[in-house]
Amino acid sequence: xxxxxxxxxxxxxxxxxxxxxxxxxxxxxxxxxxxxxxxxxxxxxxxxxxxxxxxxxxxxxxxxxxxxxxxxxxxxxxxxxxxxxxxxxxxxx
Amino acid sequence: xxxxxxxxxxxxxxxxxxxxxxxxxxxxxxxxxxxxxxxxxxxxxxxxxxxxxxxxxxxxxxxxxxxxxxxxxxxxxxxxxxxxxxxxxxxxxxxxxxxxxxxxxxxxxxxxxxxxxxxxxxxxxxxxxxxxxxxxxxxxxxxxxxxxxxxxxxxxxxxxxxxxxxxxxxxxxxxxxxxxxxxxxxxxxxxxxxxxxxxxxxxxxxxxxxxxxxxxxxxxxxxxxxxxxxxxxxxxxxxxxxxxxxxxxxxxxxxxxxxxxxxxxxxxxxxxxxxxxxxxxxxxxxxxxxxxxxxxxxxxxxxxxxxxxxxxxxxxxxxx
Numbered sequence: 001x002x003x004x005x006x007x008x009x010x011x012x013x014x015x016x017x018x019x020x021x022x023x024x025x026x027x028x029x030x031x032x033x034x035x036x037x038x039x040x041x042x043x044x045x046x047x048x049x050x051x052x053x054x055x056x057x058x059x060x061x062x063x064x065x066x067x068x069x070x071x072x073x074x075x076x077x078x079x080x081x082x083x084x085x086x087x088x089x090x091x092x093x
Numbered sequence: 094x095x096x097x098x099x100x101x102x103x104x105x106x107x108x109x110x111x112x113x114x115x116x117x118x119x120x121x122x123x124x125x126x127x128x129x130x131x132x133x134x135x136x137x138x139x140x141x142x143x144x145x146x147x148x149x150x151x152x153x154x155x156x157x158x159x160x161x162x163x164x165x166x167x168x169x170x171x172x173x174x175x176x177x178x179x180x181x182x183x184x185x186x187x188x189x190x191x192x193x194x195x196x197x198x199x200x201x202x203x204x205x206x207x208x209x210x211x212x213x214x215x216x217x218x219x220x221x222x223x224x225x226x227x228x229x230x231x232x233x234x235x236x237x238x239x240x241x242x243x244x245x246x247x248x249x250x251x252x253x254x255x256x257x258x259x260x261x262x263x264x265x266x267x268x269x270x271x272x273x274x275x276x277x278x279x280x281x282x283x284x285x286x287x288x289x290x291x292x293x294x295x296x297x298x299x300x301x302x303x304x305x306x307x308x309x310x311x312x313x314x315x316x317x318x319x320x321x322x323x324x325x326x327x328x329x330x331x332x333x334x335x336x337x338x339x340x341x342x343x344x345x346x347x348x349x350x351x352x353x354x355x356x357x358x359x360x361x362x363x364x365x366x367x368x369x370x371x372x373x374x375x376x377x378x379x380x381x382x383x384x385x386x387x388x389x390x391x392x393x394x395x396x397x398x399x400x401x402x403x404x405x406x407x408x409x410x411x412x413x
Contacts, residue, residue, distance in 0.1 A: 016109075016115045016116075016117060017114070017115030017244060017245075050117070079162060079163045079166060080166050080170075080256060082256040085259035085260055085262075086263070087262060091334050092330060093258065093259065093262060093331065
């Protein structure tokens with residue numbers, strides 16, 4: 001069996017001014033090929049004006065199982081939200 | 094690239110901006126536009142970071158644990174906003190080191206408001222209410238700026254910023270409803286911060302060096318005077334609610350224009366502070382430079398850690 005092709009993650013900017021968003025992944029031999037496959041596979045209906053491809057192995061991701069220790073503490077800081085502050089009704093703010 | 098290419102690129106760029114489309118990092122753009130975006134965004138980033146100093150001054154002396162936790166969270170937000178803006182600036186090919194060097198060498202500016210001292214706890218309230226209030230007026234407008242990464246950073250910042258102004262107003266309200274001494278302290282803070290806050294919007298439109306070009310490029314969406322008027326109109330009723338007097342005898346509702354008329358800014362003071370001769374200019378810059386140098390051991394440790402963990406992999410490759 002030949003060596004499997006590397007996996008790439010595909011991000012598409014649907015419109016100028018918006019962020020690139022993750023749309024899926026595909027296999028390709030190199031980045032240029034991944035870009036062309038991504039164009040063919042993910043933007044057949046004019047979904048995008050710009051594509052990013054990144055080798056999946058280059059993405060470092062946090063694990064949801066670590067969330068408790070990774071994100072802690074958050075719930076004890078409600079004052080980071082504007083709704084925490086009572087502004088009287090007759091003050092326009 | 095020849096002259097004809099440049100001309101057609103410029104025509105395409107102008108058409109894009111005219112059509113309200115955003116300019117993205119890899120697009121062709123005129124050099125002057127690139128320079129102007131770098132100048133404006135890095136100035137904005139520096140302001141977020143230098144702006145941590147007047148409030149940071151009060152973290153250890155906040156009157157209650159609640160106020161301390163809030164102030165800490167706010168100052169932490171400002172650091173984050175600096176990061177978003179530096180990163181967005183770096184999409185234009187300039188490095189963080191160049192930006193920080195320009196600040197330390199005095200080639201880059203930051204908002205002149207942060208060259209005023211925070212003398213009392215009421216100043217923390219006044220900064221949140223007035224300075225963040227003014228920043229929000231400006232930043233809401235910049236959510237539609239023509240440079241894509243800048244506009245997106247503004248959307249994120251505005252969302253986070255909403256608590257900053259409200260916590261400031263809450264402090265002012267507590268003081269305004271407090272003892273006579275607390276009311277006097279709130280009034281004193283308003284007296285000292287009002288005019289410098291109005292200066293934040295910059296010179297009159299006719300005298301602003303970059304305004305006309307920035308408006309044409311849609312980097313700026315509303316003029317300095319328009320934004321300043323908007324701020325005055327929204328803030329006067331808030332001051333009235335607090336029972337505090339805005340230190341401007343010419344301030345008056347104008348029924349014909351449906352706006353407040355207000356007095357003239359002391360432009361000599363504005364120019365003096367911009368030029369470096371404000372009450373705290375030297376202190377703010379020295380503190381930033383010192384903190385930056387002081388942090389060098391942290392960056393060094395990170396580099397050493399990376400080098401240590403990179404080594405075995407390199408060896409494996411060599412051996413394999």
